């Protein structure tokens with residue numbers, strides 16, 4: 001079991017537009033930092049102070065309005081994709097967590113090969129008779145390629161490092177976004193990056209917690225690129241159907257699988 005330590009996840013400031021201009025020296029440097037962070041931590045924090053507070057408030061205002069809808073409305077099928085991308089209600093395993101995902105083409109990727117789902121998360125405050133007052137979402141790794149999480153007023157996201165230590169103080173602020181590697185990225189890069197284990201645990205929560213995630217999946221079958229296979233990194237994965245893998249994990253067989 002890991003213990004509470006003073007670890008911090010790497011922070012990369014992407015507030016400056018020049019850092020995002022492909023080919024520029026500062027972009028190359030930013031890429032190196034991203035690579036280091038992903039290989040060593042499977043995650044990093046982006047700081048970007050260009051996120052207007054009005055936009056942030058209106059996004060989380062809309063999230064609250066959506067979650068406040070009657071359960072029957074939230075349960076309505078809003079996509080032809082598998083139901084996991086729509087609404088997921090509270091469940092005995094995560095009694096305070098609800099999530100609602102949107103994928104209607106608005107977030108079609110700039111790159112042909114990927115698509116994104118915008119997913120809102122809500123964690124209600126604990127009731128006095130609940131035994132585990134801090135349980136938000138138990139430890140897990142995401143199926144996706146990459147997840148980017150933004151936490152609103154209430155923090156609680158925790159990250160496990162390579163050596164099994166939990167980082168308890170993942171910062172949450174209006175300019176902070178946490179990028180997490182998922183299983184599909186780990187498979188694609190032949191274990192050079194590990195899927196980041198994380199959980200949501202909320203101490204002293206007296207306010208509903210909202211967060212939002214942008215989750216990237218890859219279309220079709222992914223192969224490990226030849227360049228990522230060598231003597232030190234022998235091929236470890238068969239071609240993987242990224243989205244099929246997510247559906248498998250949600251199935252009964254997948255949820256029992258020992259390797260996940």
Ligand SMILES: O=C(O)CCC(=O)C(=O)O
Nearest residue numbers: 121137142149157200211
């Ligand atoms: O709410 C959060 O901060 C994280 C949610 C999460 O990890 C998930 O739903 O997979």
Ligand SMILES: [Fe+2]
Nearest residue numbers: 140141142198
């Ligand atoms: Fe997650």
